[in-house]
Amino acid sequence: MGIGASAGGLEALSLFLHGLPGAPSNATFIIAQHLAPLAKSLLVELLRKQTKLPISAATDRMALKAGEIVIIPPNYDASVVRGQLRLKKAGEATRPKPSVDTLFTSMALDCGRRAVGIILSGTGSDGSDGVRAIKENGGYVMAQDSESAKYDGMPKASLDTGLVDASQPPEELGRTLYELLKTHGDPSKPEPYTAAENVGLRDILNFLRKETGSDFTQYKTSTVRRRVEKRMGQVKAESLAQYLQIMKDDRAELSLLAQEMLISVTSFFRDGTAFDALKLQLEDIASRKPAGEELRVWVAGCATGEEAYSILFLLLDIFKRLGREPYLKIFASDLDQEA
Incomplete structure (x- = not known):
């Protein structure tokens, strides 16, 4: 802590x-x-x-x-x-x-x-x-x-x-933290889910997909479980079934779980190895683009935007070294409406 x-x-x-x-x-x-x-x-x-x-x-x-x-x-x-x-x-x-x-x-x-x-x-x-x-x-x-x-x-x-x-x-943060620690024990050693609990987790994800259109069923089980259990702790739900009912009764909780799944965290040139590989691909694409033709890029999960700007910086550098004027259009979108 x-x-x-x-x-x-x-x-x-x-x-x-x-x-x-x-x-x-x-x-x-x-x-x-x-x-x-x-x-x-x-x-x-x-x-x-x-x-x-x-x-x-x-x-x-x-x-x-x-x-x-x-x-x-x-x-x-x-x-x-x-x-x-x-x-x-x-x-x-x-x-x-x-x-x-x-x-x-x-x-x-x-x-x-x-x-x-x-x-x-x-x-x-x-x-x-x-x-x-x-x-x-x-x-x-x-x-x-x-x-x-x-x-x-x-x-x-x-x-x-x-x-x-x-x-x-x-003072309320102190009480909330104490309850979380008492409820979840050591979060680094979660007990394996029973067959019934696995069904309960799947029911929650299916309900989430039905109501929001967002499919999280392909996420890592450990990640999904962590996010769901965090929300369960917040609303003091003692079982997955109880939490599913809370979601059905309270659309605000449904939205909060959906938001919990979408952690908009990023940084400039966040994964150096990936950007090194991307740079080689962009150099090849840019070198084959006819002069004056627009190059379009779509960053599908932009979070807070740093990745879109990182790609822009790469392309500006590439076109400068090619001695050509850049004609760029970069689109940035995200499933998270608050991104």
């Missing part, structure tokens, strides 16, 4: 810890609270008054233990690497320290679907890129709602990604 906060963070962290009804035995909390680089931090001492969970300042190469809270010290960035916390001097760069994006991105890569990112009060947009990384790798994201945040810059930047799973006041 990574928690990112800045201005107004102490109050929000205190409320979040108060909201935890008990001590989760299957989670470690890493707090990245923006701090003045040269100031002595009293965050460990202040938060110890708010919870019975053990709290300590992070040290380099410390092993992460369930049921504990660690706080990144001033002027350091932290990354999770093979279950250890690695610290690195943040340097002179004029940016918030410690970096929430750095922490969240490392969690996404190291923990995959077991990563949970939580954004609390703060100015700026630190954490929003890390939110995308966590969702891309199947994790879970929570953010303080703008109304309760003393400074809503960071929560709003995360909410604007469209990838936040739960947005509530900090």
